[in-house]
Amino acid sequence: MEALHGLLSGFQVFLTPYNIVVAIVGIFVGAVVGVLPGLGVANGVAILIPMTFRMSPNSAIILLASIYWGGLFGGVITSILFNIPGEPWSVATTFDGYPMAKKGQAGEALTAAFGSHFVGAVFATVMLTFFSPIVAEFSLRFGPPEIFAVMMLTFSAFVGLGGKSATKTVVSILLGLALAAVGLDIITGRLRLTFGTVELMGGFNFLVAVIGLFGIGEIFLTVEEGLKMEGVSARMSPRIVLDTIKQLPRYWRTYIRGALIGSWMGIKPGGATPASFMSYGFAKQFSKHPEEFGTGTMEGVVAPEVAAHAAGVSAMLPMITLGIPGSPTAAVMLGGLMIWGLQPGPMLFKEHPDFVWGLIASIWACNALGVLIVLCFVPVFVAILKVPFDILMPTIVFVCAIGAYAVNNRMIDIWYMILFGVVGYVFKKLDYPLAPLVLALVLGDNAESSMRQSLVMSQGSPLIFFATPIAAIVNGAAICFFLWPAVRLIRARLGGGKAPRPAAAA
Amino acid sequence: MRKADGVCGLIFLALGSLIAYDGRKSGVFGWGPAGPEAGLYPFLLGAGIIVGSLIVLAQVLIRSRRSEPDQPFMPPGALKPLLYVAVPAALMVFLTEFIGLYLAAGLYLAVYMRWIGKNGWIKVLAVSILLPLAGYFVFEKWFLIPLPEGSLTGRLGF
Numbered sequence: 001m002e003a004l005h006g007l008l009s010g011f012q013v014f015l016t017p018y019n020i021v022v023a024i025v026g027i028f029v030g031a032v033v034g035v036l037p038g039l040g041v042a043n044g045v046a047i048l049i050p051m052t053f054r055m056s057p058n059s060a061i062i063l064l065a066s067i068y069w070g071g072l073f074g075g076v077i078t079s080i081l082f083n084i085p086g087e088p089w090s091v092a093t094t095f096d097g098y099p100m101a102k103k104g105q106a107g108e109a110l111t112a113a114f115g116s117h118f119v120g121a122v123f124a125t126v127m128l129t130f131f132s133p134i135v136a137e138f139s140l141r142f143g144p145p146e147i148f149a150v151m152m153l154t155f156s157a158f159v160g161l162g163g164k165s166a167t168k169t170v171v172s173i174l175l176g177l178a179l180a181a182v183g184l185d186i187i188t189g190r191l192r193l194t195f196g197t198v199e200l201m202g203g204f205n206f207l208v209a210v211i212g213l214f215g216i217g218e219i220f221l222t223v224e225e226g227l228k229m230e231g232v233s234a235r236m237s238p239r240i241v242l243d244t245i246k247q248l249p250r251y252w253r254t255y256i257r258g259a260l261i262g263s264w265m266g267i268k269p270g271g272a273t274p275a276s277f278m279s280y281g282f283a284k285q286f287s288k289h290p291e292e293f294g295t296g297t298m299e300g301v302v303a304p305e306v307a308a309h310a311a312g313v314s315a316m317l318p319m320i321t322l323g324i325p326g327s328p329t330a331a332v333m334l335g336g337l338m339i340w341g342l343q344p345g346p347m348l349f350k351e352h353p354d355f356v357w358g359l360i361a362s363i364w365a366c367n368a369l370g371v372l373i374v375l376c377f378v379p380v381f382v383a384i385l386k387v388p389f390d391i392l393m394p395t396i397v398f399v400c401a402i403g404a405y406a407v408n409n410r411m412i413d414i415w416y417m418i419l420f421g422v423v424g425y426v427f428k429k430l431d432y433p434l435a436p437l438v439l440a441l442v443l444g445d446n447a448e449s450s451m452r453q454s455l456v457m458s459q460g461s462p463l464i465f466f467a468t469p470i471a472a473i474v475n476g477a478a479i480c481f482f483l484w485p486a487v488r489l490i491r492a493r494l495g496g497g498k499a500p501r502p503a504a505a506a
Numbered sequence: 507m508r509k510a511d512g513v514c515g516l517i518f519l520a521l522g523s524l525i526a527y528d529g530r531k532s533g534v535f536g537w538g539p540a541g542p543e544a545g546l547y548p549f550l551l552g553a554g555i556i557v558g559s560l561i562v563l564a565q566v567l568i569r570s571r572r573s574e575p576d577q578p579f580m581p582p583g584a585l586k587p588l589l590y591v592a593v594p595a596a597l598m599v600f601l602t603e604f605i606g607l608y609l610a611a612g613l614y615l616a617v618y619m620r621w622i623g624k625n626g627w628i629k630v631l632a633v634s635i636l637l638p639l640a641g642y643f644v645f646e647k648w649f650l651i652p653l654p655e656g657s658l659t660g661r662l663g664f
Contacts, residue, residue, distance in 0.1 A: 050649075050651055051649050051651065054649070054650065167558050167561045167562055167565070168558075168562065170554070170558050171518060171555060171558035171559060171562065174522075174551050174554045174555045174558065175518070175521070175555065177551050178521075178525050178548065178551045178552070178555065181547065181548050181551065185532070185544040187540045187541070187544070188538060188540050188543075188544045190532055190544045192528060192529070192532060192544060192545070192548055193525060193528050193548060195528070216595070219591060220588060220591065220592070223584075223587050223588055223590075223591050224580065224581065224584040224587070224588055226584075226587070388623065388625075389623075390618060390619055390622055390623025390624075390625065391615075391619060391623065391625070391633055393591065393618070394594075394611075394614055394615045394618045394619070395615070395633075395637060397595050397598070397614070398607075398611045398614070398615065398637065398638070398641065399641075401598070401599065401602075401607060401611070402607070402641065402645060402653060405607070405653060405654050406645070406651045406653070409652065411602070411603060411654055414599050414602065414654070415599060418592075418595060418596055418599060422592075426510075426514060429507075429510070429579060429580075430507075430510060430511050430514055432514075448547050451547065452540075452541050452542055452546075452547070453541075455541055455542050456540075456541035456542070460537060460541075460542065
């Protein structure tokens with residue numbers, strides 16, 4: 001019941017006129033950011049972090065979190081009406097959402113998607129409310145070796161579960177960690193990787209990297225692909241909304257399945273996208289009419305959306321309890337926490353309960369508010385998409401430049417932003433994943449200090465990483481994940497040599 | 507695509523060597539007053555990047571041996587629009603050093619909209635004046651976030 005008490009106190013924090021206005025502004029900005037091509041959610045949050053410097057941390061996190069929710073909603077609009085997934089986890093939504101819109105059921109598809117978002121969010125928020133105090137309590141016992149182990153597990157999840165080339169994922173993680181190490185060494189105060197230049201002494205700020213990689217890089221990609229905005233117009237009326245909502249309870253099985261998949265996958269980094277595909281796949285498998293999937297069936301919209309939003313919410317759980325973000329956006333928020341002077345991790349629950357519970361209460365409130373706002377303003381968001389690209393594009397570059405500069409008031413950061421934009425473009429083209437790089441850049445300092453503190457504790461013996469049961473289990477799991485692609489490769493080779501095995505073995 | 511992959515692998519190989527070399531300077535396997543030397547961690551990262559980029563390069567070689575079909579890095583005709591975006595953006599950042607972000611952004615918007623977007627003059631002027639102005643009020647006045655001033659126009663306050 002501690003959780004309910006905490007939640008009540010959280011609502012006391014959230015329910016001030018100022019915070020509610022902040023939340024509404026955040027949802028609106030987030031939806032716009034989610035709709036615009038080239039401005040992802042992680043990037044939008046990164047650009048707005050400098051604006052939170054003068055706010056109280058409670059209001060600041062409410063602003064960033066509501067941008068996140070708004071962005072999740074906004075991504076739906078482009079996938080359904082324009083067949084352009086605003087975010088990777090909206091890809092599965094385009095399979096049935098766009099065909100529905102083409103059949104003239106755009107309003108129904110949007111309502112179903114928003115409704116499913118809401119259900120997924122509620123489910124995951126219940127989990128978050130009751131599980132996060134338990135996880136935080138448990139992780140209070142973590143020392144440096146355990147923290148290092150959890151970080152290893154985070155990184156290994158990208159290698160073992162991410163669909164991309166395992167080698168390229170590892171290189172991406174290591175590059176992120178190396179970028180984080182540039183500048184002053186936090187323990188000895190020595191300069192590292194600066195090569196005698198003053199510019200590199202300050203290191204690389206992850207916000208600048210995010211803005212460049214996801215903002216400018218995405219613009220390059222959009223330009224290369226040649227942006228074609230062929231939208232389907234949406235007819236929204238209270239009647240359509242109500243009729244669709246009445247139909248939704250029919251899909252309760254899909255809801256429960258999707259919400260469970262999403263909440264579970266979302267805890268691990270990069271989980272929202274696989275969760276949405278998994279939920280779509282399961283819905284199709286268990287459906288009585290699997291042949292209707294892909295032609296515009298409502299269940300095909302419901303399934304990925306409920307999982308994606310549940311995953312988006314549960315990505316907050318490891319962030320507030322362990323200090324390990326579950327998604328690039330959560331990583332940016334985590335960076336915000338550090339900037340506001342809060343130490344993310346289990347102590348947050350003890351030292352700043354008002355902050356944590358205010359955040360959790362705002363998740364409840366913002367997802368309810370979000371559904372109402374996006375439903376009412378769909379035409380506005382569609383109008384934004386109709387702005388010609390040659391006005392939109394330079395505007396986005398301008399806004400990105402402001403964001404990059406405002407982080408540290410350094411001119412060099414705008415140059416870094418352009419540089420990271422090129423890097424982001426090349427990475428995307430050559431299939432190097434970006435999310436692990438960002439996570440590594442945010443977690444780099446903590447990963448290093450927990451590793452070095454552990455080595456100090458053990459006087460240099462690396463065996464300390466397997467000395468306690470928790471560290472041993474988590475590190476063991478991390479090693480398994482790291483080796484998993486190699487094991488898969490060897491098994492495929494052996495299997496291929498003896499007899500042609502079914503694809504399941506590969 | 508394969509060529510680009512190879513070049514990128516070589517760049518990462520060089521970066522990894524650079525990082526490992528820099529780590530060596532700060533001491534790798536020694537034991538300082540604060541525990542392991544500052545160079546151990548970067549050295550390990552650099553070594554990891556070297557191994558990783560070697561594997562990537564090996565994969566590229568194997569694929570070109572088998573002469574698997576390859577796609578171009580960029581679709582044909584994509585370079586020009588890309589440069590149209592990248593070059594003005596870089597110019598804007600360059601100009602920002604001298605005339606501040608607001609003027610540079612206004613110019614950038616105008617140039618891009620007029621010569622690449624082929625918009626009418628009224629639209630061009632309206633957007634390229636109003637947008638930086640809006641930015642000025644929102645950031646400088648409202649949120650009190652100072653934006654880059656130019657070295658030439660800084661004394662005027664923008």
